[in-house]
């Protein structure tokens with residue numbers, strides 16, 4: 001394994017799910033010189049032949065040749081395995097992860113939602129699990145064709161049993177260095193659980209309301225009624241975080257509101273999935289936080305209402 005100070009080395013990265021997020025970050029790592037192995041499903045043949053095309057607000061680029069696979073057993077063992085599937089596919093992880101991650105390696109979970117690191121720590125032993133919260137607006141618009149619309153920063157935090165706060169280790173530092181070498185802004189967090197609840201401050205109101213009300217982020221922010229609803233939901237997420245002893249101050253909520261007002265009109269990833277008839281990440285983004293807060297005795301009525309509405313919509317549309 002390379003040390004943390006080597007800018008570009010032979011560290012092997014695996015991308016589990018080469019879509020909007022995995023395709024973007026994986027391509028940036030390969031462009032920076034890292035050895036990246038991409039697992040694909042429906043785009044496998046196209047990407048094997050033609051590589052990846054990244055349209056990005058930071059500059060378009062193509063990777064005419066990438067190491068593409070449609071079978072995890074054909075991939076080499078990697079130092080860092082990036083989980084970039086939708087969480088709705090996480091039932092596949094017990095089959096996908098063990099052959100892929102090196103003993104002593106890292107599994108980096110870049111998915112939205114809560115609790116995934118805990119599940120992964122039960123699947124693979126003797127690896128470090130790191131969570132990453134991605135402030136990224138990216139879509140897959142065709143086979144091997146990713147459109148990066150905005151942002152890109154990742155907040156990284158180590159997973160520890162029970163999500164206790166963790167000091168920064170050498171492993172998280174070298175992952176951070178690799179991404180920074182690839183041009184990605186990284187923030188390091190010593191409290192992954194707090195970082196995950198903070199990300200939910202955005203995902204719960206906007207992902208949920210965008211589907212239930214058929215609205216883009218700009219519409220939710222300009223209408224006075226939905227603007228109030230968004231803020232109430234954000235406050236409920238903060239109440240949920242408090243049940244785990246994590247404090248999300250009102251200033252953080254105001255920052256998220258301002259961030260979204262400044263954002264280009266955005267159809268959330270959950271809305272895109274809904275419109276395309278794909279399963280929604282309802283359990284990871286709504287179900288898990290609700291259950292965690294409920295287990296600590298807290299009632300989050302508006303989030304609970306939204307969860308049941310989304311369950312209804314996904315059942316009715318056959319995408320549960």
Ligand SMILES: NC(=O)C1=CN([C@@H]2O[C@H](COP(=O)(O)OP(=O)(O)OC[C@H]3O[C@@H](n4cnc5c(N)ncnc54)[C@H](OP(=O)(O)O)[C@@H]3O)[C@@H](O)[C@H]2O)C=CC1
Nearest residue numbers: 017018019020021040041042084085111112134136137138
């Ligand atoms: N997109 C974004 O800007 C952001 C996304 N996130 C989070 O990142 C995660 C990934 O989201 P996103 O990239 O948008 O989703 P995508 O659907 O674009 O990407 C997931 C990819 O996984 C592939 N896949 C599914 N099953 C398999 C399999 N069995 N083997 C190999 N590949 C498979 C899919 O391939 P196929 O298309 O063939 O099914 C798809 O390309 C989610 O948790 C999301 O919430 C977080 C922040 C921002």
Ligand SMILES: CC(C)(CO)C(=O)C(=O)O
Nearest residue numbers: 134135136137202268269
């Ligand atoms: C907050 C955002 C837009 C990334 O910044 C996101 O996570 C999503 O669309 O799911």
